[in-house]
Amino acid sequence: MLRYTVKRLLQLAVALLGLTLLLFAWFKALPGGPENRMLPDNATDQQREALRQALGLDEPIWSQYGEFLSRLVHLDFGSSLSSGRPVATELADRLPATIELSLAAMVIAIGIGIPLGYLAARKRGSWLDFGAVSGSLVGICIPVFFLAAMLKVVFAQELAWLPTAFRLSPGLDYTEVTGLRVLDGIITGELDVAWDAFLHLVLPAIALASIPLAVITRITRASVLEVVGEDYVRTADAKGLKPQTIRGRHVMKNAMLPVVTVIGLLLGSLFSGAVLTESVFAFGGVGSFIYQATTERDYPALMGFILIIAVFYVVLNLIVDLSYGFLDPRVRVRS
Amino acid sequence: MALLEVEDLRVAFGGATAVDGVDFHVDQGQVVGLVGESGCGKSVTSLAVMGLLPRRGVTVTGKARFEGVDLLSLPRSDMRRRRGSDLAMVFQDPLSSLNPVVKIGTQITEVLERHRGLRGDAAVKEAEQLLDRVGIPDPRRRLGEYPHQLSGGMRQRVLIAIAVACAPRLLIADEPTTALDVTIQAQILELLKDLVDSEGTALLMITHDLGVVAGLCDEVNVLYSGRVVESAPARRLFAEPTHPYTVGLLNSIPRLDLPIHEPLKPIRGSIADVIRWKDGCAFAPRCDRVTEECVEGEPPLIGTAHAHRCVMAEEVA
Secondary structure, three states: OHHHHHHHHHHHHHHHHHHHHHHHHHHHHOOOOHHHHHOOOOOOHHHHHHHHHHOOOOOOHHHHHHHHHHHHHOOOOOEOOOOOOEHHHHHHHHHHHHHHHHHHHHHHHHHHHHHHHHHHHHOOOOHHHHHHHHHHHHHHHOOHHHHHHHHHHHHHHHOOOOOOOOOOOOOOOOOOOOOOHHHHHHHHOOHHHHHHHHHHHHHHHHHHHHHHHHHHHHHHHHHHHHHHOOHHHHHHHHOOOOHHHHHHHHHHHHHHHHHHHHHHHHHHHHHHHHHHHHHHHOOOOHHHHHHHHHHOOOHHHHHHHHHHHHHHHHHHHHHHHHHHHHHOHHHOOOO | OOOEEEEEEEEEEOOEEEEEEEEEEEOOOOEEEEEOOOOOOHHHHHHHHHOOOOOOOEEEEEEEEEOOEEHHHOOHHHHHHHEOOOEEEEOOOOOOOOOOOOOHHHHHHHHHHHHHOOOHHHHHHHHHHHHHHOOOOOHHHHHOOOHHHOOHHHHHHHHHHHHHOOOOOEEEEEOOOOOOOHHHHHHHHHHHHHHHHHHOOEEEEEEOOHHHHHHHOOEEEEEEOOEEEEEEEHHHHHHOOOOHHHHHHHHOOOOOOOOOOOOOOOOOOOOOOOOOHHHOOOOHHHOOOOOHHHHOOOOOOEOOOOEEOOOOHHHHO
16 A cells, blocks of 8 residues: 555656646747736836846746745745735635635535435435435536525525625634635634535535535445345345344445546536636635636636636545545555 | 245246245255256245345246245345345355455455444354355455455365354255365365354255255255156165156266267257147157157156156056
């Protein structure tokens, strides 16, 4: 297992290096370099050249890449062209909101999806199964922004059960620890803050969870259906084991393999959904920031964002691979 | 009293009848064969006795009395307590019958824990002894390994170890050697024989291989189309096969003492060519000796120690 872990870590390093190369090449290839964005339209060629020199754009390409790498290592993505503040600071301010939202959505999706998928499989053909299957079809089909808007209209505006926007009610005193506000409220003992932040989180998290929940339910159901027909489950039954032992050790451990893979992939795609959901609920995550950066050709901001998302994605996949190795001994290949 | 007495066992999957009134019995310490070709209902019979058939879409009727208690009418939780402890089963394919993601050790100790209350070190020690008993070298190391790290023969030994872990009084083996090499087959059969001999365990051997029957069984039941067509002590069955189906099975075995170009003598037709037992002999469409009498109602079981279900048997013999 240790060997496997080390091997995967090395692969991760290679993947990240390749990623930086790709990013660098991509930004170099983009038309209309940053100097055109930073200078007014009537700037002279001389002024442009001066800025190119100041930005190091006249250096040989490999030394630009070296410079690029060394800055990335120091988390220096430059300053945002729109706000003038360092990109790292901008992202650091906004990422916790997105992370909190994504985590909440994933907790919902996994916490409901796996048990629901299991029950649907075991009660195959029942109303529960029918409901789970058709419900997940709806969940996959509804666009996230539409569901978010509908939830907001019904539960926040019409019924007024839950807040319509933002992460906290105005006027609440809040002490930041991790930036995940529900967690912070619990840590600092400000339970009113935790509860308020939780209420603000409910609707966006449900909206964002819809697709992963549907996918996890379906995959779990299909996987459990396949596994319960396996010979080793019959063997477990022939041993006279208790139903809960058969369920946990023999059915679920095998059935979780494809589910874990899918969860890893879903976590990555969750971010794009988060951008849309955040904008509906004015949640203040990276979503609106990135939207703005894209329209304004704010390269440093985009670069920082893409890099962080990519690292996030690669690390997630590592975790998925490692848990796969943990779940399935056949994966721990001995080289 | 018989250890296991199966009486008029019938199993239907929806409209399709797989087992159509099977009767046989297994005495204490006896090795009994259940023989027949694919689809004759021998595996379904064993699964029905073990209570391992799915509940939905399957109807099981008849009796399977184990030490006088009808297993088929036991509540599920009672049956679960008996499975793996009073009666246990070894399956056909040792690779797919072991859980690929659970260590061999756990797959053995879980049954010790469940039925014998052994835990922790005591369970591990016992598992080690079991592996040793079924002839697996270096058992301590094997306990920590996974099924894919073992050879086919070893996996079947593990399954046998699991089956005998709680000293069952009846062991059902469903084609335990079919998925194995010929050389390994002999070893596994030898092992099964040793285990049941030394412990006085009764063995119900399900097979299509008459060689296995000849080498192992005391009594043989030949199944055709979900019903016993002939049952006899093994020696007598081979000496005087009576039902044309048994005769056909014996004739279709390749023999070393016949000229090399002599064609094999298969039974013509397939098991799909049947009539229902209540209308006559199910084997009639494939039988060389078929007469009008064969399809005039249900053929009775004739005889006791050596019984058969052929109305024309006198002429055949």
